[in-house]
Amino acid sequence: MKRKIKIVGASEHNLKSVSVEIPKEALTVITGPSGSGKSSLAFDVLYAEGQRKYLESLSSYARQFLGKIKKPNVEKIEGLSPSIAIKQQTVSNNPRSIVGTVTEIYDYLRMLYTRTATAHCYNCGQPLSSLSIDEMIGQIDKTIGLNERFTISPIIRNKKGQFRETFSRLQKDGYLQIGRASCRERV
Ligand SMILES: [Zn+2]
Numbered sequence: 001m002k003r004k005i006k007i008v009g010a011s012e013h014n015l016k017s018v019s020v021e022i023p024k025e026a027l028t029v030i031t032g033p034s035g036s037g038k039s040s041l042a043f044d045v046l047y048a049e050g051q052r053k054y055l056e057s058l059s060s061y062a063r064q065f066l067g068k069i070k071k072p073n074v075e076k077i078e079g080l081s082p083s084i085a086i087k088q089q090t091v092s093n094n095p096r097s098i099v100g101t102v103t104e105i106y107d108y109l110r111m112l113y114t115r116t117a118t119a120h121c122y123n124c125g126q127p128l129s130s131l132s133i134d135e136m137i138g139q140i141d142k143t144i145g146l147n148e149r150f151t152i153s154p155i156i157r158n159k160k161g162q163f164r165e166t167f168s169r170l171q172k173d174g175y176l177q178i179g180r181a182s183c184r185e186r187v
Pocket of ligand 1 (some may be wrong): 121122123124125126
């Protein structure tokens with residue numbers, strides 16, 4: 001893939017056949033006096049063409065709802081991917097909003113990852129999978145004696161302390177061992 005976007009002969013609005021190369025994967029700032037065509041280059045050439053290419057890649061069925069897309073006045077643009085544009089006015093008051101959330105790309109990314117990725121444990125890196133109740137029991141049977149009875153139940157979660165009362169109550173109920181659940185240490 002090309003590492004730059006090459007614009008040749010952009011003449012939209014007040015641009016007079018501007019040719020420029022913009023590196024990818026970098027932050028590029030277009031500066032200049034008022035009226036020199038900064039926005040024309042950014043929005044009316046670069047963004048417009050990126051958008052047009054993206055819409056052209058959609059099915060003809062989807063395109064019939066979008067109407068005719070105007071081609072910007074430019075000789076040629078190389079290396080352009082589908083584009084998004086965010087104008088300088090504030091779109092959201094939320095200080096945590098980012099390009100992904102404002103454009104809703106974030107939601108699609110999340111969906112993509114949930115559909116195509118394999119989830120791994122954030123502690124030990126093992127791939128996560130769902131187990132049937134029989135499989136869970138089978139795994140526990142391997143670590144404790146076959147004829148022992150067991151209960152899986154969260155008693156204390158994310159709390160510090162000695163929990164003497166809890167333990168003596170469990171002892172009275174007949175529990176002889178209490179395990180600590182963790183992905184590194186088996187009970
Ligand atoms: Zn783990």
